Amino acid sequence: MLTRAVVYGESVPAYAALCASASELAGEVIAVVVGDAAAAAQVSELGVDVRHVPYDGTGLLDEYWPVVADVVAGEDAGLVLLSATKRVRALAGLLAVRLEAEVASDPTTLEATDNGLEYELVRYGGATVQKTSTTASLVAVLGPEFRSLTSRGMEEVDVESRSLRSKADGVGSCVSKGGPGPVTLVDTAVPHIGIRLISRAPKTEQSVDLNAATVVIGVGRGIGSEENVEVAAEVAKSIGAELACSRPIAEGVGWLPKSRYLGVSGAVIQPDLYLALGISGQVQHMVGVNGAQTIVAINKDKGAPIFAHCDLGLVADLSSILPSLADELV
Amino acid sequence: MKIVACYKIVRDEADLVVGPHRTVTLDGCALRIGDYDLTAIEAGVQLAAASGGSVVALTAGGEEVRDSKLRKGVLSRGPDMLAVVAEESLGSADAGTTARVLASALGREGFDLVVCGEGSSDRYAQQVGAQVAARLGVPYVNAVSAVSAGSGVVVVQRTLEDEVETLEVTLPAVISMTSDAYTPRIPSMKDILGAGKKPVVEWSLADLDEAVPESSSLRSWLAKAAGVSRVGPERAPEAVPRAKVMYEAGQAGEFFSAVRQLMGKGAK
Numbered sequence: 001m002l003t004r005a006v007v008y009g010e011s012v013p014a015y016a017a018l019c020a021s022a023s024e025l026a027g028e029v030i031a032v033v034v035g036d037a038a039a040a041a042q043v044s045e046l047g048v049d050v051r052h053v054p055y056d057g058t059g060l061l062d063e064y065w066p067v068v069a070d071v072v073a074g075e076d077a078g079l080v081l082l083s084a085t086k087r088v089r090a091l092a093g094l095l096a097v098r099l100e101a102e103v104a105s106d107p108t109t110l111e112a113t114d115n116g117l118e119y120e121l122v123r124y125g126g127a128t129v130q131k132t133s134t135t136a137s138l139v140a141v142l143g144p145e146f147r148s149l150t151s152r153g154m155e156e157v158d159v160e161s162r163s164l165r166s167k168a169d170g171v172g173s174c175v176s177k178g179g180p181g182p183v184t185l186v187d188t189a190v191p192h193i194g195i196r197l198i199s200r201a202p203k204t205e206q207s208v209d210l211n212a213a214t215v216v217i218g219v220g221r222g223i224g225s226e227e228n229v230e231v232a233a234e235v236a237k238s239i240g241a242e243l244a245c246s247r248p249i250a251e252g253v254g255w256l257p258k259s260r261y262l263g264v265s266g267a268v269i270q271p272d273l274y275l276a277l278g279i280s281g282q283v284q285h286m287v288g289v290n291g292a293q294t295i296v297a298i299n300k301d302k303g304a305p306i307f308a309h310c311d312l313g314l315v316a317d318l319s320s321i322l323p324s325l326a327d328e329l330v
Numbered sequence: 331m332k333i334v335a336c337y338k339i340v341r342d343e344a345d346l347v348v349g350p351h352r353t354v355t356l357d358g359c360a361l362r363i364g365d366y367d368l369t370a371i372e373a374g375v376q377l378a379a380a381s382g383g384s385v386v387a388l389t390a391g392g393e394e395v396r397d398s399k400l401r402k403g404v405l406s407r408g409p410d411m412l413a414v415v416a417e418e419s420l421g422s423a424d425a426g427t428t429a430r431v432l433a434s435a436l437g438r439e440g441f442d443l444v445v446c447g448e449g450s451s452d453r454y455a456q457q458v459g460a461q462v463a464a465r466l467g468v469p470y471v472n473a474v475s476a477v478s479a480g481s482g483v484v485v486v487q488r489t490l491e492d493e494v495e496t497l498e499v500t501l502p503a504v505i506s507m508t509s510d511a512y513t514p515r516i517p518s519m520k521d522i523l524g525a526g527k528k529p530v531v532e533w534s535l536a537d538l539d540e541a542v543p544e545s546s547s548l549r550s551w552l553a554k555a556a557g558v559s560r561v562g563p564e565r566a567p568e569a570v571p572r573a574k575v576m577y578e579a580g581q582a583g584e585f586f587s588a589v590r591q592l593m594g595k596g597a598k
Contacts, residue, residue: 090472121455198497265448308572310574315579
């Protein structure tokens with residue numbers, strides 16, 4: 001168990017998950033919050049000490065990274081947990097150099113050992129995994145593939161001593177002292193970092209939260225045509241599922257937006273049910289869906305790797321299955 | 331504008347053989363240029379063409395960076411020259427070590443803009459660009475989906491989860507591209523033949539440490555870092571246990587009633 005861990009995220013739910021994980025690994029958890037007073041107060045409700053860096057939401061958030069790095073360096077923490085967003089990966093690099101720390105990007109596990117930390121990373125998009133143990137400070141960027149000790153149900157972890165309380169909704173809070181933690185204002189001038197924000201615009205591509213769906217339908221090259229993708233979209237709509245795809249569908253033929261592809265450098269999901277249509281099941285894709293409770297696959301190729309990784313498999317041509325698929329599932 | 335595009339030579343995991351007890355052998359896997367790095371090279375080459383600059387392709391690694399076919403593969407995609415840091419111990423370098431070595435090479439070589447890929451195809455830590463910039467104390471922007479040159483600056487489009495920022499970045503700077511920002515070119519026969527004539531420089535760590543005080547040398551940094559972490563063997567991931575119940579085309583009815591049951595729905 002470490003003495004102290006610092007967490008940084010970009011949303012209150014992100015802090016809840018980070019604080020829960022941090023409290024499994026360190027006695028004291030400090031949250032650095034860059035945002036308004038309300039955000040700082042919400043994070044303090046999790047029962048952690050908050051270092052609040054005021055930010056009105058209009059400027060370039062990256063300008064605050066040197067300030068965050070100063071605050072983190074001042075805490076002398078052996079562990080920094082960050083929630084994986086694109087912007088935060090830049091912060092991780094700055095912190096690593098500033099603290100001379102190791103970085104664990106998207107570890108699947110992270111545990112405190114007798115003399116440091118041990119974590120497992122995936123390589124080659126999930127084709128291999130590798131454990132590293134380190135006595136150095138660690139900056140860990142936690143993505144959806146991270147399985148905390150609690151979520152893995154490890155019984156040797158003494159939940160009481162960690163003072164971790166799990167709410168019924170599954171979002172852990174870490175009330176270590178009872179009631180909200182103190183908020184300390186960090187009011188420092190933001191340095192010039194050589195980057196000027198000219199403009200910002202919402203992404204025109206419709207944003208989608210594949211993680212929120214309990215049922216996800218994934219289409220791969222075996223779907224055959226863009227028309228068939230539309231049929232799959234109708235099926236998804238009729239059963240309240242989200243539509244997702246393999247990388248070639250989004251980046252190769254462009255039949256679906258990039259926000260909908262699963263796997264390495266795409267989304268990683270844990271739905272109750274993943275229905276794979278014409279998905280061959282390459283490791284790069286499977287790493288995105290291995291967290292599904294149940295995987296059901298339809299593919300015309302009996303030798304497709306997906307059939308070694310599914311619970312129910314149907315060997316069939318999708319063009320004959322698709323027309324009645326909605327009826328079969330509604 | 332002097333552009334440096336960074337790349338990594340990686341194993342092709344398509345050749346990966348999984349043995350008993352989750353053991354894997356990577357030695358037999360072919361070598362290739364990292365997928366995302368080809369995007370970085372293409373971005374650098376297009377930017378140089380538009381702004382009248384030059385492109386150096388830069389890598390650091392072990393014996394794999396000496397592969398002459400891959401060197402030609404990189405140069406045939408447009409860079410003017412190749413700079414290689416080759417040292418046996420770098421064959422298994424993590425992102426932090428790679429960044430430390432590249433930063434040293436870049437300090438020596440000089441640059442206006444460093445272009446990195448989104449992440450390496452093997453480790454995908456997405457850290458090298460960020461840490462190179464932090465080590466050199468220059469601006470860093472990741473998730474760059476488009477880049478154009480201005481006077482003493484580049485203007486980049488940065489595609490985040492739900493918004494797109496347009497940023498003006500003062501040079502010298504480091505950027506990392508999104509995986510799909512630019513489509514890597516397929517080199518022509520002429521490109522491939524011309525690649526063999528382009529200059530290549532190779533440095534060892536000792537070369538990079540030349541005229542650097544021992545205390546801040548790469549070798550003393552690497553020696554210090556070496557004892558800090560222990561890396562276990564690479565293994566195949568633990569298979570998620572699945573039922574693997576199979577149905578043939580003629581059994582679609584049974585298949586769908588099983589699926590319906592899973593979804594908590596009654597039979598048709």
